[in-house]
Amino acid sequence: MKGRFPRHGQGHGFSSLPRPDGALSRREFLKWQMRGALCLAAGAAGAAGIVNVGNLVLPDDALAGAGPDIALATGRPAAATRAAVELLGGMAAFVKPGSRVVIKPNISFPNPPEAATTTHPEVVRELAVMCREAGASRIMILDHTLYDRATCLEQSGVADACESVEPGMVQALGDARFYRESDIPQGVSMKSTRVMADVLEADVLISAPVAKSHSSAGVSLSMKNLMGLIFDRSVMHSRHDLDVAIVDLVSLLRPALAVVDATRVLTTNGPGGPGKVDVLDTVIASRDPVAADARAVLLSEWYGRRFAPRQVRHIALAHERGLGRMDVENLRESRVAV
Amino acid sequence: MVLKRVVQTASLGLFAFAVWALARDSGMSGPGVTLARFFLRLDPVLVLGVDIAARALAASLWLAGVVALSGLVFGRAFCGNICPMGATLDVAGRFAGRTRRSRDPRGVAAASGPGPRRIKYLVLAGVMACALCGTSLVFFVSPLSLVTRLYGLFFLPAAELGARAALEAADPLLRALDAKALLYSSLPSHRFAGQLFIATFFGTLFFLARRDPRLWCRFICPAGAVIALFSRRPALVARRVGEGCTGCGACRRSCPMGAIPADPKATTFSECIVCRACLGVCPEGVIAFTPWTGPHAGAAASREPVLPSRREFLAAGVVGAGAALTMLTGLSEGVTADDSGGRPLSPAAVRPPGAVPEPDFLARCVRCGACMRACPTNMLQPALFSTGLAGLFSPLAVARRGGCQPDCTACGEACPTGAIRKLVPAERMWAKTGTAQVLRHKCLAWEFNRKCLVCDEVCPYNALEFRRAEGLDVAVPHVIEDKCTGCGWCERHCPVTAVPAIRVEPMGALRLAAGSYREAGRAMGLRIERRPKKRHIDPAAPVREGGDGLPPGFTP
Numbered sequence: 001m002k003g004r005f006p007r008h009g010q011g012h013g014f015s016s017l018p019r020p021d022g023a024l025s026r027r028e029f030l031k032w033q034m035r036g037a038l039c040l041a042a043g044a045a046g047a048a049g050i051v052n053v054g055n056l057v058l059p060d061d062a063l064a065g066a067g068p069d070i071a072l073a074t075g076r077p078a079a080a081t082r083a084a085v086e087l088l089g090g091m092a093a094f095v096k097p098g099s100r101v102v103i104k105p106n107i108s109f110p111n112p113p114e115a116a117t118t119t120h121p122e123v124v125r126e127l128a129v130m131c132r133e134a135g136a137s138r139i140m141i142l143d144h145t146l147y148d149r150a151t152c153l154e155q156s157g158v159a160d161a162c163e164s165v166e167p168g169m170v171q172a173l174g175d176a177r178f179y180r181e182s183d184i185p186q187g188v189s190m191k192s193t194r195v196m197a198d199v200l201e202a203d204v205l206i207s208a209p210v211a212k213s214h215s216s217a218g219v220s221l222s223m224k225n226l227m228g229l230i231f232d233r234s235v236m237h238s239r240h241d242l243d244v245a246i247v248d249l250v251s252l253l254r255p256a257l258a259v260v261d262a263t264r265v266l267t268t269n270g271p272g273g274p275g276k277v278d279v280l281d282t283v284i285a286s287r288d289p290v291a292a293d294a295r296a297v298l299l300s301e302w303y304g305r306r307f308a309p310r311q312v313r314h315i316a317l318a319h320e321r322g323l324g325r326m327d328v329e330n331l332r333e334s335r336v337a338v
Numbered sequence: 339m340v341l342k343r344v345v346q347t348a349s350l351g352l353f354a355f356a357v358w359a360l361a362r363d364s365g366m367s368g369p370g371v372t373l374a375r376f377f378l379r380l381d382p383v384l385v386l387g388v389d390i391a392a393r394a395l396a397a398s399l400w401l402a403g404v405v406a407l408s409g410l411v412f413g414r415a416f417c418g419n420i421c422p423m424g425a426t427l428d429v430a431g432r433f434a435g436r437t438r439r440s441r442d443p444r445g446v447a448a449a450s451g452p453g454p455r456r457i458k459y460l461v462l463a464g465v466m467a468c469a470l471c472g473t474s475l476v477f478f479v480s481p482l483s484l485v486t487r488l489y490g491l492f493f494l495p496a497a498e499l500g501a502r503a504a505l506e507a508a509d510p511l512l513r514a515l516d517a518k519a520l521l522y523s524s525l526p527s528h529r530f531a532g533q534l535f536i537a538t539f540f541g542t543l544f545f546l547a548r549r550d551p552r553l554w555c556r557f558i559c560p561a562g563a564v565i566a567l568f569s570r571r572p573a574l575v576a577r578r579v580g581e582g583c584t585g586c587g588a589c590r591r592s593c594p595m596g597a598i599p600a601d602p603k604a605t606t607f608s609e610c611i612v613c614r615a616c617l618g619v620c621p622e623g624v625i626a627f628t629p630w631t632g633p634h635a636g637a638a639a640s641r642e643p644v645l646p647s648r649r650e651f652l653a654a655g656v657v658g659a660g661a662a663l664t665m666l667t668g669l670s671e672g673v674t675a676d677d678s679g680g681r682p683l684s685p686a687a688v689r690p691p692g693a694v695p696e697p698d699f700l701a702r703c704v705r706c707g708a709c710m711r712a713c714p715t716n717m718l719q720p721a722l723f724s725t726g727l728a729g730l731f732s733p734l735a736v737a738r739r740g741g742c743q744p745d746c747t748a749c750g751e752a753c754p755t756g757a758i759r760k761l762v763p764a765e766r767m768w769a770k771t772g773t774a775q776v777l778r779h780k781c782l783a784w785e786f787n788r789k790c791l792v793c794d795e796v797c798p799y800n801a802l803e804f805r806r807a808e809g810l811d812v813a814v815p816h817v818i819e820d821k822c823t824g825c826g827w828c829e830r831h832c833p834v835t836a837v838p839a840i841r842v843e844p845m846g847a848l849r850l851a852a853g854s855y856r857e858a859g860r861a862m863g864l865r866i867e868r869r870p871k872k873r874h875i876d877p878a879a880p881v882r883e884g885g886d887g888l889p890p891g892f893t894p
Contacts, residue, residue, distance in 0.1 A: 148714065148743065173524075177502070
């Protein structure tokens with residue numbers, strides 16, 4: 001397994017890493033361009049006296065240029081969630097009025113929030129409320145649970161917490177009829193899979209995992225979390241190399257926002273536990289799932305030790321394939337305590 | 339007639355709902371369980387047969403007693419108005435386009451002597467004689483058991499199959515309307531063994547219903563016979579024919595039970611199910627159902643004999659006892675407690691968790707299929723002949739279909755007779771149903787030297803251990819039998835097709851009539867525990883990914 005992925009800057013012409021020669025990467029170049037365009041547009045609109053910023057149609061990346069790449073908020077679950085997303089420009093930066101949103105928490109285990117095997121209900125609820133405030137027309141909170149659906153919904157507390165936002169918005173979908181076959185154009189190992197129809201039809205996907213260790217994948221964060229949106233999870237273990245298949249899935253689903261619930265972290269015996277639970281009262285948000293996951297790896301200890309993001313193979317692979325950046329030391333990070 | 343339709347429809351609807359709501363996935367296990375058990379316990383033959391065969395008085399005996407004694411007050415109104423079996427046959431008769439004939443359709447009323455309707459008393463005598471010998475044939479003839487099985491294992495799965503297809507077809511529409519309740523509704527997709535038997539039995543009854551909807555109730559039903567025994571002079575609703583009867587015989591022809599003899603002013607009350615069909619057809623409108631006011635011209639009990647002769651009774655009893663002896667002396671029957679002497683035990687006889695010892699289990703189990711309907715993983719399946727005649731349609735835990743969920747107590751909650759004990763959560767996992775065994779000649783690791791850990795990964799009790807074996811590159815599975823509960827998740831997920839490489843057999847099952855499973859299990863040396871897999875704690879565990887002393891899943 002050693003040496004399977006390159007270090008920073010080695011090979012891979014389309015890598016988004018900062019180059020040793022100091023030249024701009026494509027991504028940075030685009031950002032720079034967009035920032036310029038934004039200033040021009042704002043200036044022009046201001047001059048004409050008809051500013052209506054809400055109607056400015058710009059790629060998300062353009063707005064991102066102004067804010068941090070990673071937001072870290074500490075505090076109670078709901079407040080920290082809101083604060084972290086606000087640091088990224090608020091939910092309105094992701095959810096346009098009328099858009100359809102799918103939030104993917106991890107509610108795959110029939111355990112209470114204290115076990116740290118599932119996303120905290122208040123984190124999920126706050127995300128749903130923020131999507132509603134941003135004017136989403138349809139918000140669904142979906143998972144394909146590993147255990148009995150009703151028990152998972154009940155035990156995790158997520159169904160109860162979100163019932164008041166909108167009845168029926170939390171669903172655990174186990175039936176094949178909820179899934180549609182979808183090609184994975186950038187798939188390396190997994191070339192197609194059945195994905196929840198709701199996800200394929202959604203405008204915005206938010207991956208909202210709990211931070212926990214995972215016996216096969218090292219950690220289960222916003223990328224591994226996406227496995228709960230497909231029908232046949234088990235082939236990712238049996239037929240494919242799990243880490244490669246996770247990255248394949250990320251290349252297809254591309255969450256617009258990753259919110260990692262590290263209010264409690266299951267640092268051992270994940271994904272099912274019971275294991276050591278560290279209370280870190282932290283929520284990490286980023287529009288880059290690789291960066292969010294990498295930051296979460298650095299945030300906590302795992303099995304009593306510290307690990308670099310590259311030591312989690314699927315994070316390193318995703319970085320290598322240009323799906324995001326794990327070199328968080330080179331990214332802008334904002335922190336807030338609430 | 340209207341009243342009867344309303345009551346009967348309500349009863350059948352309630353019954354179907356109860357059986358439907360037995361399934362856990364519907365999220366309605368509460369009302370379903372209580373109601374379904376209530377319906378089953380209405381059947382006097384079911385309750386009495388079980389109590390006699392199992393030599394135990396159930397607390398619910400009073401309910402069946404109330405139904406039996408209701409004959410004194412309401413006659414066989416239960417049969418005509420409440421019984422879901424009767425209602426189902428009525429519906430089938432209506433559906434099948436019952437052909438009315440001008441002459442007495444049954445040809446029974448005019449016959450002298452009790453005719454074939456005495457058969458039901460003989461069936462009752464046979465079943466009770468068999469029960470006296472300690473074994474049960476109740477499941478062959480108990481109407482509530484039969485009809486619960488029909489709905490739970492046949493009608494509802496079929497309806498759910500149809501509903502799934504409909505939901506799939508309606509998916510675009512439901513999405514357009516965003517009708518979440520329907521769009522995301524999930525239906526169990528249960529399949530059951532032995533459908534052909536149910537289909538044949540009820541297919542025959544339904545076919546005969548074209549001519550005679552209540553054939554079962556008149557000739558065969560032993561529960562009807564019990565109520566009939568008390569229905570000679572129903573106190574509250576006795577048919578009475580007033581002044582003005584022309585003796586046209588329209589009522590006699592309309593009676594589905596043949597309860598009106600040649601003289602239409604009289605009534606064979608033990609056959610009358612108070613369906614009031616006669617009331618509707620009487621051209622003179624002189625028929626009424628009123629309290630019994632003593633024998634006179636209009637409310638006469640027919641003097642026709644209805645009971646079989648003493649000799650026939652005895653013969654039926656002998657047949658029932660003979661059936662019991664057949665089972666008691668059969669080699670592969672589980673009805674005797676004689677475990678010594680190398681009695682072969684069917685390897686298929688893995689029973690639900692909490693099933694009482696086999697002989698008692700077979701005496702109590704009425705094969706209603708409530709546990710099978712309730713089982714969320716569809717693991718519980720009716721036995722066909724693998725456990726002998728006495729085990730016909732009894733529940734088997736078929737692990738290849740589904741595993742037994744560690745926290746689930748649905749089957750014991752659904753069981754109306756205590757054949758499966760209701761387990762409290764703390765006891766649940768100690769009710770060991772069997773032991774898994776590795777079939778090394780089929781195992782990917784043992785036989786083919788391939789890395790496979792599936793049985794270990796899915797075991798909720800960490801009862802599998804992978805060890806190094808000489809001559810193999812991969813670690814191979816061993817079952818730690820005192821940690822294994824026989825839940826079967828290993829067998830369910832074993833990737834080896836046809837005969838799986840790990841199988842649960844009833845070996846070591848803990849079958850207790852009473853007392854704590856946990857205490858008994860501990861006394862036996864069982865070490866059942868739900869706990870994290872050892873390899874997750876011990877990073878140095880052999881043959882796990884992430885060597886170099888790293889925790890699982892991390893790379894250097």
